[in-house]
Amino acid sequence: MMNPTTQDLRSARSGSWRRGPALLVTALCLFAGAVQAAGSGPVVRLFPTTVLEDIRETGQVAEDMENNLQQIIHRLDMQQQLYSESLCEGADGDQGCERIAKQLGSTYLEMLEVMSDRLPEMERAVNSTRSSLEKRLRQELGQRTTPTSLQNTLLGEAGTVAASQEDQPALRGRSGVRLSDRFKQYYDLVSTSKNGPSQSLAVVAADIYLDMEEASQLIAFTQQEISRAALMEQLNQSFGMITPEMSAVVGGVKEILFGESTMESPIASPPYAIGETEFVSPLAM
Amino acid sequence: MLRHAKLLLAVPVLALAAACTTTDPDYCAVNVRGDLEDAMRTVETKLGSGCEYHFDGYFQSLLALAESNPDKNNRRHFSDHLMRVQDMGVISRRQAEGLYNRYFNVKFVSLQGDYNTCSQTCPIRKQVMSDMQAELHDKELGLMRASNDAASFYRADHLLKETDLVLEATCRACQAGDAR
Numbered sequence: 001m002m003n004p005t006t007q008d009l010r011s012a013r014s015g016s017w018r019r020g021p022a023l024l025v026t027a028l029c030l031f032a033g034a035v036q037a038a039g040s041g042p043v044v045r046l047f048p049t050t051v052l053e054d055i056r057e058t059g060q061v062a063e064d065m066e067n068n069l070q071q072i073i074h075r076l077d078m079q080q081q082l083y084s085e086s087l088c089e090g091a092d093g094d095q096g097c098e099r100i101a102k103q104l105g106s107t108y109l110e111m112l113e114v115m116s117d118r119l120p121e122m123e124r125a126v127n128s129t130r131s132s133l134e135k136r137l138r139q140e141l142g143q144r145t146t147p148t149s150l151q152n153t154l155l156g157e158a159g160t161v162a163a164s165q166e167d168q169p170a171l172r173g174r175s176g177v178r179l180s181d182r183f184k185q186y187y188d189l190v191s192t193s194k195n196g197p198s199q200s201l202a203v204v205a206a207d208i209y210l211d212m213e214e215a216s217q218l219i220a221f222t223q224q225e226i227s228r229a230a231l232m233e234q235l236n237q238s239f240g241m242i243t244p245e246m247s248a249v250v251g252g253v254k255e256i257l258f259g260e261s262t263m264e265s266p267i268a269s270p271p272y273a274i275g276e277t278e279f280v281s282p283l284a285m
Numbered sequence: 286m287l288r289h290a291k292l293l294l295a296v297p298v299l300a301l302a303a304a305c306t307t308t309d310p311d312y313c314a315v316n317v318r319g320d321l322e323d324a325m326r327t328v329e330t331k332l333g334s335g336c337e338y339h340f341d342g343y344f345q346s347l348l349a350l351a352e353s354n355p356d357k358n359n360r361r362h363f364s365d366h367l368m369r370v371q372d373m374g375v376i377s378r379r380q381a382e383g384l385y386n387r388y389f390n391v392k393f394v395s396l397q398g399d400y401n402t403c404s405q406t407c408p409i410r411k412q413v414m415s416d417m418q419a420e421l422h423d424k425e426l427g428l429m430r431a432s433n434d435a436a437s438f439y440r441a442d443h444l445l446k447e448t449d450l451v452l453e454a455t456c457r458a459c460q461a462g463d464a465r
Binding site for chain 1: 361385386394447450
């Protein structure tokens with residue numbers, strides 16, 4: 001098996017972790033709407049209680065991991081700042097700088113250890129969500145839906161309410177929010193949402209599933225990387241070096257947990273004039 | 286006797302001449318311009334008098350005319366035109382539906398079928414997506430440029446993106462199920 005590069009990890013992170021939680025919020029919101037709409041026409045059941053429970057649990061695990069890492073990452077930031085402000089870069093042989101570098105390396109190792117402890121649980125939670133969604137997608141959209149009905153579902157004909165665009169949460173592209181906060185939002189939405197459109201449920205489920213797949217791969221890569229990075233850092237401790245790789249890994253962890261990254265463009269929402277009477281051709285599908 | 290023979294010879298010659306007249310390219314040529322409905326009527330007259338094989342060309346010319354004069358009612362005009370042409374027997378109902386939906390409906394004719402998604406669409410997902418992409422270009426012409434209906438075009442564009450995402454996830458889930 002090929003060893004993943006830091007670039008792989010960073011691109012994987014930006015693809016999955018940032019988007020996944022936002023989608024889960026949407027999913028839970030839409031789920032509530034779907035429940036309300038049940039009983040009128042065929043219902044695509046993509047979010048049964050088991051899937052919701054998996055999502056809730058994944059949020060809890062994310063929060064635990066966040067709590068454990070927050071303090072360490074803050075310390076790393078301070079040490080990095082000190083190193084930079086002390087003009088230590090390129091200052092070979094300076095004893096003060098070497099000491100800061102060793103402290104930084106030691107904190108970095110501490111972060112890797114915490115991640116190493118927490119990642120298996122995160123992996124289990126993510127895989128569980130992925131697996132349950134995979135089953136629902138296969139059954140509901142793969143086996144019980146034809147291409148024609150899938151198209152109708154996506155256009156919202158399976159639902160009963162054509163909600164205005166403002167009611168529909170944007171899919172993907174949200175950042176700058178803590179991972180655990182996002183999951184809390186999802187759960188709050190489930191318990192308090194009064195109504196919501198159901199037409200995007202399939203899209204939301206698909207998006208979460210793909211994100212969970214990427215997340216699962218990312219966790220596996222990260223676990224491999226941690227072992228390698230820990231070994232490298234133990235060696236570096238002898239020389240007191242700060243590598244670009246260290247900065248990249250710390251940056252990636254911050255991105256995952258605290259949403260400190262640039263946003264991706266969300267899918268554009270179509271401008272839809274409400275209240276207009278549309279011409280319906282007898283030839284229309 | 287000789288007069289009768291001449292007459293018998295003259296009939297097929299005249300018939301042949303008449304046939305040549307109706308298949309003459311100049312005869313079927315239509316300068317599609319002006320009012321769209323009038324142009325459609327002209328085209329229909331030609332289609333009813335031996336120029337059936339020019340239907341595709343006429344249709345494209347009518348689309349170009351509509352593009353020059355975009356209007357929300359144009360899709361209705363095309364629907365009526367296709368219905369009339371179908372009634373004339375120039376095209377089938379399926380062809381009429383296919384053309385109308387390809388250019389003037391948000392839904393994609395490229396994504397249709399009666400079997401389940403796992404078995405019908407997933408094995409040819411890339412081809413389906415490629416066909417839908419090509420169809421979106423036609424919808425851009427029909428919906429946006431000819432009918433001045435940007436909202437419907439954006440819905441089609443959105444539907445294409447959503448379909449891509451949903452099919453990717455669903456087909457992966459189908460594949461994972463097959464692997465077990």
